[in-house]
Amino acid sequence: MNGKFRNFNLDKNILKALNNLEYNKPSKVQSEVIPRLLNRQNVIVKSKTGSGKTASFAIPICENIDIDIKEVQALIVVPTRELALQVKEEVSNIGRIKKVRCSAIFGRQPIKEQIRELKQRVHVVVATPGRIIDHIERGTIDLSKIRYFIIDEADKMLNKGFVDDMEFIFNKIGKNSINGLFSATIDMDIQNICDKYFVESSLIEIETNEDINKKQIEDKKYISEEKDKYDNLKCIIYSESPKSLMIFCNTRERVIRLFEKMKKDKFLVAQLHGDMSQDKRIFVIKDFKEDKFNILVSTDVAARGIHIDDISLVINYDVPHDKENYIHRIGRTGRKDCYGKAITLVSSKDEKYLDEIQEYTGYEIQELQHINKDNILIGKLKYEEMSRKLLKDRKTIKQEKKVHSEITKIYLNAGKKKKIRVVDIVGALSNIDGITGDDIGVIDVRDLCSYVDILNHKGELITKKYKEITIKKKTVQLRKDRQS
Structure with a gap:
């Protein structure tokens, strides 16, 4: 379906919210998914990160919420706390003028506070698996009257550690719910769940992984042994001179070590990993979005669900050992039809992991042969000037653009x-x-x-x-x- 969101015959308050959010034209995944979910069809959606899939299920959910009913009417299950908060924000923004109330519940958050919130009129819950099961077992949430059940980032959710949890949740969902499964990839674990719980479903495949990378993300590999990695990293940063950069490492220790080196070298950098408190992680992501620094060094905790649309470069300081994480890491750039670039530093010990990634994506990652020294010198000056401007802008209090000015x-x-x-x-x-x-x-x-x-x-x-x-x-x- 082409055209605008009004072609879906949405509630005037939903249309007003979408206009305020500057959602002018449905993306491809939204055009395919929204009418099906509105028409009470189950869907299995294979679509890349950054394609607009959150709105593709948030819009029909908000459209069909009855705000006068007290019980929870939609459950969205996600793999991480960060993604839970971001999905909640999008659902809340889309449904806010209609008065749809959305709550995010996850671990390492006081459960008494969550119970208090659930006792009020909450229409939509976004949750991680463990915490929603906790509430089910306590009897503090009833899923029997759920109208929509959505699994987001299913490839992460349905790995071997989450399959039993998802089976448990499925068995608590009412038989009349509309089910949606969204994933960037579909492996055997996901297929087994689909075969069991999504028997009558529309399969929607938006693009292949190869299409994504060839069209929007230029990904390269740069051969570098471990002892040379940091120097090569700096050369890449200066030669590319990115406005914003995400660097991925495989472990918390690697993140901390690289962060400390870069901070010592006066880069505007922050770190993100699973051992940080939830509040700290939220503030780091918020500050990155607000350009208070321009380099984020992270584990795979940031590979999914961090919706920042203008990251110009991703560098894999370490080759991911999970081939699916490669897709999610580089998917932080090239979002919403923008062009992006990703560079992976590859040592001799990484070759087997790189082979698995190339077999998985179906194409060979081309080698970045050399870095032009003139570009490094010019880029270093340009990058330092950009960093000085960021520091200067930090001192200026910016008024964040308000989404719904009438509220x-x-x-x-x-x-x-x-x-x-x-x-x-x-x-x-x-x-x-x-x-x-x-x-x-x-x-x-x-x-x-x-x-x-x-x-x-x-x-x-x-x-x-x-x-x-x-x-x-x-x-x-x-x-x-x-x-x-």
Whole structure:
């Protein structure tokens, strides 16, 4: 289907959100998947990272959510915490004007806080397998009335460590759910699940791995023994002079060691690996997106689910031992029909892994023969100038572009401990002149405070006129949320 999103006959509030998000024309995967999921068809989708697949299931989910039903209506299972947060953000942005509420639940996060959130009206849950099973066993989530069940990054999810978990979850999903499986690759584990649980499904294959790399990503190998790797890495960086760069290592120790070397050499660099706290990892990804540094050294924790659309170069400092991770690593560049480049440093001990990757992708990775010394000298000057500009820009506070300008999030300094409920907040706000129930969006009542989306450009009216309101005979302070 060509054309625009309005051709799908979507709710006006979903269309408005998509317009605000600057989603003007459906991508190929969206054109294929959205009408099928809207028409209650199960789908198996083979599509590369960066093709717009998250929106392809988020849009029909948000379209078919009944916001008046309290039970969870959609479950999206993902392999990592980072991906859970990013999928939640996209679902929330698409459904925000319609008042769709989405929650992300994963490990290393207080389960009591998750239970509190699930007790409120949550329409969509994005979860990692272990934590959703924990909630199922505690009885804090009921999947029997799920309308949509989506497995994202299935090639990671359905490896041998996750197959039993996914079987458990499948058996808790209601028989009437619409199921979708999304993967960049489809191996035997995935095929077995498809044969068992996706008997009546449309198979949608958008592009082959070869098409991806030949069209959008130029990937090269550079022969380098271990002792020369760091010097060669610097030469590549200076000669390529990328605006943004991701460097992948195979282990946490390798990441830390390389990060420390690069920091000592005054590169604007940060590190990302699984031993870092969740909050730290979130802040690192956020700062990378906001150009506070331009080099991220990471393990494969960042190979999937980090949606940054303008990474100009990926360098594999280590050849991945898992051939599928090669596809996901280089897929960080060349996203959304943009051109990208990837270079893999290959030592003699890596040749067997490289052979497996080439057999898997179906093409030979061409060798980068030499690095022009003149380019290194010119590139070094250019790169250092770019780094100085980044440092200068760090000092300037940037106003992040607001996605939904008609929505203002307000903060109230009262919550559950003062026996405040959602219905109490709706009642108090509806008593304000010019405010109706249609102007009140998603409400999040926490222990000590509450957050409310005010729609239709009426948030400024409230925050300018009122510094406090009365809720259940209690005086409650009101202000615009600082993150709004």
